[in-house]
Amino acid sequence: MQIATDTTRNREPGTENQDAFAVAGASPVRGLKSLGKALLDDLEAAGFVSLGDLWFTFPLRFEDRTQILPMHALRPGSSAQFIAKVEHAEIRFGKRRSLCVIVGDGAQRVMLRFFYFKQAQADSFKVGQRVLLFGDVKAGPHSLEIVHPRYKLIGEHESVEVAGALTPIYPTIQGLGPARLLRAIDAALAQLPKGDGWMPSGKQWPSLADSIRALHRPANRQEADALKLGKHPARDRLALEELLAHHLSLRLVRQRVRSERAPVLRATGRLRERLLASLGFALTGAQKKVLAEIDRDLASSAPMLRLVQGDVGSGKTIVAALAMLAAIESGVQAALMAPTELLAEQHRRNLERWFAPLGLFGVNLSARVKGRARESTLAALANDAQWAVGTHALMQDAVAFRALGLAVIDEQHRFGVNQRLALAEKGRFGERRPHQLVMTATPIPRTLAMTQFADLDVSVIDELPPGRSPIQTVAVSRQRRLEVIGRIKDACAAGRQVYWVCTLIEESDEVQAQAAQNTAAELIDALRGVRVGLVHGRMKPNDRAPVMQAFSDGDIQLLVATTVIEVGVDVPNASLMIIENPERLGLAQLHQLRGRVGRGAVESSCVLLYEPPLGETARERLQVLRDSQDGFVIAERDLALRGPGEVLGTRQTGLASFRVADLARDAHWLMEAQRLAGPLIESEPRTAEMLVKRWVGSAVHYAKA
Numbered sequence: 058m059q060i061a062t063d064t065t066r067n068r069e070p071g072t073e074n075q076d077a078f079a080v081a082g083a084s085p086v087r088g089l090k091s092l093g094k095a096l097l098d099d100l101e102a103a104g105f106v107s108l109g110d111l112w113f114t115f116p117l118r119f120e121d122r123t124q125i126l127p128m129h130a131l132r133p134g135s136s137a138q139f140i141a142k143v144e145h146a147e148i149r150f151g152k153r154r155s156l157c158v159i160v161g162d163g164a165q166r167v168m169l170r171f172f173y174f175k176q177a178q179a180d181s182f183k184v185g186q187r188v189l190l191f192g193d194v195k196a197g198p199h200s201l202e203i204v205h206p207r208y209k210l211i212g213e214h215e216s217v218e219v220a221g222a223l224t225p226i227y228p229t230i231q232g233l234g235p236a237r238l239l240r241a242i243d244a245a246l247a248q249l250p251k252g253d254g255w256m257p258s259g260k261q262w263p264s265l266a267d268s269i270r271a272l273h274r275p276a277n278r279q280e281a282d283a284l285k286l287g288k289h290p291a292r293d294r295l296a297l298e299e300l301l302a303h304h305l306s307l308r309l310v311r312q313r314v315r316s317e318r319a320p321v322l323r324a325t326g327r328l329r330e331r332l333l334a335s336l337g338f339a340l341t342g343a344q345k346k347v348l349a350e351i352d353r354d355l356a357s358s359a360p361m362l363r364l365v366q367g368d369v370g371s372g373k374t375i376v377a378a379l380a381m382l383a384a385i386e387s388g389v390q391a392a393l394m395a396p397t398e399l400l401a402e403q404h405r406r407n408l409e410r411w412f413a414p415l416g417l418f419g420v421n422l423s424a425r426v427k428g429r430a431r432e433s434t435l436a437a438l439a440n441d442a443q444w445a446v447g448t449h450a451l452m453q454d455a456v457a458f459r460a461l462g463l464a465v466i467d468e469q470h471r472f473g474v475n476q477r478l479a480l481a482e483k484g485r486f487g488e489r490r491p492h493q494l495v496m497t498a499t500p501i502p503r504t505l506a507m508t509q510f511a512d513l514d515v516s517v518i519d520e521l522p523p524g525r526s527p528i529q530t531v532a533v534s535r536q537r538r539l540e541v542i543g544r545i546k547d548a549c550a551a552g553r554q555v556y557w558v559c560t561l562i563e564e565s566d567e568v569q570a571q572a573a574q575n576t577a578a579e580l581i582d583a584l585r586g587v588r589v590g591l592v593h594g595r596m597k598p599n600d601r602a603p604v605m606q607a608f609s610d611g612d613i614q615l616l617v618a619t620t621v622i623e624v625g626v627d628v629p630n631a632s633l634m635i636i637e638n639p640e641r642l643g644l645a646q647l648h649q650l651r652g653r654v655g656r657g658a659v660e661s662s663c664v665l666l667y668e669p670p671l672g673e674t675a676r677e678r679l680q681v682l683r684d685s686q687d688g689f690v691i692a693e694r695d696l697a698l699r700g701p702g703e704v705l706g707t708r709q710t711g712l713a714s715f716r717v718a719d720l721a722r723d724a725h726w727l728m729e730a731q732r733l734a735g736p737l738i739e740s741e742p743r744t745a746e747m748l749v750k751r752w753v754g755s756a757v758h759y760a761k762a
């Protein structure tokens with residue numbers, strides 16, 4: 058999208074102030090000379106280039122250090138600043154090594170606990186030392202406690218200055234201490250232009266500048282609390298603006314893409330008939346319905362932008378394959394892109410199996426295709442290949458398609474919006490761009506779908522193929538681990554196949570791999586006679602593929618895996634899954650994992666092997682999984698139990714992350730944003746672009762022509 062910078066043409070009424078804001082916001086941080094060169098260099102290195110970058114970096118919370126409380130006024134559950142003297146300090150070696158410091162004023166005592174500390178720090182807490190403290194006060198077993206207080210050692214008669222205002226706590230930024238960032242933001246805030254900026258009508262809103270200032274520097278504690286609770290007009294205004302901007306960015310991308318031309322694809326049905334006849338099953342009604350929706354799009358010269366949502370196991374792959382045939386029959390190429398090597402490899406096998414008998418020629422491209430093989434693959438893509446499958450390697454610059462007519466992107470939640478758009482850009486040939494089909498099993502609650510998919514038409518496969526038996530889900534405490542292992546033995550003896558999933562989401566691939574290796578070793582030991590395989594993210598795809606193949610062929614009975622198997626893997630004979638520490642994962646992710654079983658006709662079960670004790674929410678969440686097998690129900694419950702950022706598993710959502718808005722809380726603003734978006738694009742396109750630039754900025758670069 059080309060953001061117009063020429064302010065003299067096409068001026069809409071009321072845009073002068075917006076321009077003032079845009080101009081000021083774009084002016085360089087470098088201009089804040091008072092900050093000194095060293096700080097300016099560090100700011101730039103940390104990515105703060107324009108004033109806007111500083112304005113729109115908001116505090117996470119506020120600390121009230123405006124007063125020093127007497128110790129008798131400390132209350133559990135609140136944060137407080139006070140002065141006390143060290144009475145005792147020791148390092149304890151319990152379950153976790155910790156530094157415990159008892160401080161008091163002669164009458165009251167508080168225990169300070171540090172789990173991370175240096176020896177010098179421990180030594181500095183000498184009996185009688187005066188300390189200025191700030192922290193969250195909690196009730197401990199013997200006295201009030203503060204874990205990791207902020208503190209400053211002070212002299213016997215040293216006078217202490219209190220802060221004049223609430224202390225904003227900003228996100229930690231590498232290379233910039235909190236005090237320096239604070240100074241920079243203060244300097245930037247002083248440059249906020251007057252004027253209102255764009256203003257949604259219908260309500261008396263605070264101005265843009267005042268809103269930004271209010272979020273950074275609330276006047277008092279009540280205001281800070283109102284911000285935190287989402288009950289402050291300044292926050293509301295910015296949240297609405299932000300949601301609107303994200304929504305607009307997708308709508309504008311859509312508008313742009315749809316105004317271009319795609320090849321008109323009309324399936325003759327010749328290839329499809331042959332494929333369908335070879336399948337051994339008939340399409341479900343839902344699959345047929347969705348395929349018809351896709352066909353209608355393909356037959357038009359406006360590029361298709363369609364999302365197919367279908368729960369795990371609903372049969373999205375065959376729908377994609379049939380759509381690909383329409384492209385191939387029309388003489389253009391079709392490509393299928395998957396988020397992982399594992400999944401790309403599985404798709405390759407399926408497409409090969411389905412397409413080769415039709416005499417079609419396809420290639421496979423991933424990072425593991427190297428050297429000569431890669432060269433010939435690239436040559437084929439530029440030439441006679443009719444279809445392609447692969448990972449995001451398909452998006453690399455060196456890849457040039459002869460004529461890509463259809464780009465299918467599987468499990469889109471693993472890709473960001475940008476990557477999705479990039480493949481479409483990639484596939485451009487001449488004046489035309491490919492149709493896009495995006496598939497996801499992640500059932501997204503309606504509110505989230507509105508932000509995420511405003512650029513897509515949505516089709517839902519709302520029916521599972523017949524003959525699936527429901528999955529029995531049980532939650533079992535880790536104390537019964539041996540019993541569970543015994544159950545694996547029985548299952549394998551009965552000819553069933555089993556997944557054992559190790560979850561360690563936050564850790565590195567390496568740590569995960571190690572954990573999975575240990576578990577595999579333990580299970581091999583405990584289950585003599587059972588053929589055990591292992592896959593994890595640290596394995597080279599070349600080593601992983603044969604293991605998956607062996608599991609698929611039934612040669613491996615028990616597959617120990619990390620969450621790499623989460624998406625897409627399809628082995629119908631696998632009917633038992635054990636998930637270790639399910640409490641660590643999001644519900645949607647658990648639902649995805651569980652979807653690996655229950656794909657055949659046999660009764661399947663899933664054992665959630667949790668680590669006790671479970672908190673209240675964790676218990677409720679596991680209960681949701683036991684109660685329901687419907688991805689949409691699970692997603693809605695998950696949204697209610699946790700924030701939206703977590704619903705899809707934060708690391709892999711491809712969801713926009715927001716600076717101010719909070720989807721769980723701001724659903725009504727989202728509706729409002731939707732309502733405002735259409736008219737704004739129609740009558741004030743420049744304002745729309747300005748809002749997008751302000752809030753979404755570079756994220757829409759891929760949409761550029």
Ligand code: ADP
Nearest residue numbers: 338339340341369370371372373374375522627
């Ligand atoms: P997902 O939607 O999770 O990607 P897949 O496309 O992997 O699901 O399909 C799951 C399994 O169901 C595959 O083994 C596939 O061949 C099978 N399948 C798909 N459609 C049907 C159908 N209409 N009837 C029976 N089995 C089907």
Ligand code: MG
Nearest residue numbers: 373374467625
């Ligand atoms: Mg799939």
